[in-house]
Amino acid sequence: EETSFIANVVHAAVTCKENEPIQAIAERIVKQSVNHIVVIDDAGKLSGIVTSWDITRAMAEGRKALADVVTRRVITAKIDEPLETASKRMAQHNISALPVINSERKVLGIVTSEDVAKILGR
Amino acid sequence: EETSFIANVVHAAVTCKENEPIQAIAERIVKQSVNHIVVIDDAGKLSGIVTSWDITRAMAEGRKALADVVTRRVITAKIDEPLETASKRMAQHNISALPVINSERKVLGIVTSEDVAKILGR
Ligand SMILES: C[S@@+](CC[C@H](N)C(=O)[O-])C[C@H]1O[C@@H](n2cnc3c(N)ncnc32)[C@H](O)[C@@H]1O
Numbered sequence: 001e002e003t004s005f006i007a008n009v010v011h012a013a014v015t016c017k018e019n020e021p022i023q024a025i026a027e028r029i030v031k032q033s034v035n036h037i038v039v040i041d042d043a044g045k046l047s048g049i050v051t052s053w054d055i056t057r058a059m060a061e062g063r064k065a066l067a068d069v070v071t072r073r074v075i076t077a078k079i080d081e082p083l084e085t086a087s088k089r090m091a092q093h094n095i096s097a098l099p100v101i102n103s104e105r106k107v108l109g110i111v112t113s114e115d116v117a118k119i120l121g122r
Numbered sequence: 123e124e125t126s127f128i129a130n131v132v133h134a135a136v137t138c139k140e141n142e143p144i145q146a147i148a149e150r151i152v153k154q155s156v157n158h159i160v161v162i163d164d165a166g167k168l169s170g171i172v173t174s175w176d177i178t179r180a181m182a183e184g185r186k187a188l189a190d191v192v193t194r195r196v197i198t199a200k201i202d203e204p205l206e207t208a209s210k211r212m213a214q215h216n217i218s219a220l221p222v223i224n225s226e227r228k229v230l231g232i233v234t235s236e237d238v239a240k241i242l243g244r
């Protein structure tokens with residue numbers, strides 16, 4: 001097996017801005033059929049991540065504002081790193097996606113555990 | 123690389139019954155830190171699946187009853203099949219988990235794309 005890199009599996013991230021209501025984020029998750037929404041600022045830089053798990057937590061805890069459920073300390077990946085390293089990082093943190101960013105924290109895309117699992121089934 | 127089987131990665135499924143309120147399911151997803159809840163009947167047999175994605179859809183569409191969001195036609199796996207086959211099935215249906223059942227549809231556990239991704243990072 002030759003080594004896969006993030007560049008081989010990364011795809012466009014579905015994004016949102018800080019000031020969007022939770023309802024709009026929930027609708028985007030459903031419409032785009034994804035579990036992860038990357039929060040970006042006006043320059044396209046990473047400012048957080050919100051997932052269907054976070055929306056579920058908002059419902060479970062009766063929280064209404066996006067700022068209450070967004071994860072700020074985001075675990076990320078670089079475009080040129082081996083997929084194996086990124087998989088280990090997801091496993092270590094019990095997370096199912098890594099936004100891919102450049103050295104200026106601009107969001108280039110996202111890699112999910114579903115993308116990685118597809119490699120095994122190739 | 124030797125072949126992995128479902129038996130090597132299956133783990134206990136977090137379950138619920140048909141008559142539980144959506145709020146209780148949302149709380150279980152958060153408390154157990156999972157994305158997939160397998161719906162079982164009183165004999166422990168498979169009757170559906172509900173995920174954090176479905177809870178997000180309930181919020182997006184203002185649905186209140188579990189019966190409105192549960193997925194009934196569940197794609198499953200068998201304990202003795204190769205993991206590669208199961209990975210292909212998840213990719214084909216764009217889903218991130220497979221309840222593992224026996225010939226009587228009793229739920230033995232679950233395999234997620236996160237479990238499969240961990241194999242790559244091993
Ligand atoms: C800890 S996981 C538990 C459930 C499941 N393993 C999953 O990934 O959905 C759920 C939490 O992880 C957070 N999360 C997802 N991807 C993340 C990432 N790349 N960096 C930091 N947190 C992340 C989500 O915002 C959510 O609060």
Ligand SMILES: C[S@@+](CC[C@H](N)C(=O)[O-])C[C@H]1O[C@@H](n2cnc3c(N)ncnc32)[C@H](O)[C@@H]1O
Binds near residue numbers: 035171173197221
């Ligand atoms: C089509 S996926 C799209 C988002 C993402 N790929 C994921 O799996 O969460 C979301 C839907 O798949 C359904 N689903 C998850 N696992 C399933 C399974 N094993 N069989 C049938 N449907 C399943 C969920 O109930 C939910 O309605």
